[in-house]
Amino acid sequence: MRHLLDILDLTPEEIGQLIDTACDIIADPDKYAEKCRRRKLATLFFEPSTRTRLSFEAAMYELGGSVLGFSSSSSSSTSKGESVSDTIKVVSCYADIIAMRHPKEGAPMVASMVSGVPIINAGDGGHNHPTQTLADLLTIYREKGTFENLTIGLCGDLKFGRTVHSLINAMSRYSGVKFVLISPDELKLPDYVTNNVLIKNNIPYEETTDLIGAMPKLDILYMTRVQRERFFNEQDYIRLKDSYILTPDKLENAKSDLCIMHPLPRVNEISVAVDNDPRACYFKQVLNGKYMRMALILKLLEVE
Amino acid sequence: MVIDSITDGIVIDHITSGMSMTLYNYLHLDKLTCSVAIIKNAPSSKAGKKDIIKIDRPIDIDIDVLGYLDPGVSVNIIENGEIVKKFKPDLPERLVDVIKCRNPRCISQDEQELVHIFKLTDRENHVYRCIYCESKGKAHFKR
Known part of the structure; x- marks a missing residue:
């Protein structure tokens, strides 16, 4: 039985297979409409989420399966003090596969230790968000046709941005990839990612606070939201939340085939005026996320 | 003496x-x-x-x-x-309930009776990280 806790649980070959499956689903969705008939996905969202939960649910419905679960810890037994382990032991009696989001880092790992069914990490605090990365990877693949020789700018909250950490982990395994890390000093990439991934693997990277200066060299610009829920101190959040706002004028020196990505939801870090730019790919990411989650559910349920 | x-x-x-x-x-x-x-x-x-x-x-x-x-x-x-x-004891690959994770966002802070486990990630610099949240283990002692 396999779980997906971290994007590195999947080899590059397995990611390639998931992308192949996702592309096949896109080409012929009817072929997959009954693949998960009589199978149940539990979506356990101990932390509020709209798009990730709906994406998982849409994915399972499109595979012919059904869905059960809860969308906040207040509507689960967690509010009565139940542990993650106990919740998972109970739910794995009802469902064939579990997608869980939890505000505490490592909660899906704890779940995987006791679960009788596959666990998918749908986000654990500021730690990991591997299925967002799968959505990001399919988007990069469909837009660029390759994962190699790309310069990827990551902008905004690189400290708490779990999507950023997972994407760096995933893309570091392809040759010729460079990273430009654009953030205020207070929201720089944590040392465990810098040391354990970038430095350890000799991946070229630069850290800067200058988005406009970095723009011309980028093949991909990955914007992130400064997340209020990750701050203990409201003052720090207010001071940093508007650090980077992408507007059409800041794209003047960008490459014509730049791919602008964002894991969503956005607050104001990408101006709505950018949405009409053909380089804006963030709504394509949403759709790609559903296809990759379909492919992942098939893989973890071992459905041929 | x-x-x-x-x-x-x-x-x-x-x-x-x-x-x-x-x-x-x-x-x-x-x-x-x-x-x-x-x-x-x-x-x-x-x-x-x-x-x-x-x-x-x-x-x-x-x-x-x-x-x-x-x-x-x-x-x-x-x-x-x-x-x-x-x-002479070597640096262990894993530490089980020897040190505690201090990251307030880590599940080990909340989950009842969860064993605190750290793994050795950098032998040269004696760095241990929590298996749940990957935070660096904080030394509780004078070296």
């Missing part, structure tokens, strides 16, 4: 000066009913001074704790007044 040699037991030698009480506490030697001698600031040809712990009974000692807290120590197993085994 003279401390009697032991017949059957363990001598932890070459402890970094000042670390003996930390080892004593982490190894829970206060729970033993046999004689335990703590020798502080004994002369050492290599380090100038060192600490030594003598335990007057064979016990199962947590080698991982020793390897993590003070990797330079040597452990002598004594039987019938003779050293029958001598070894």
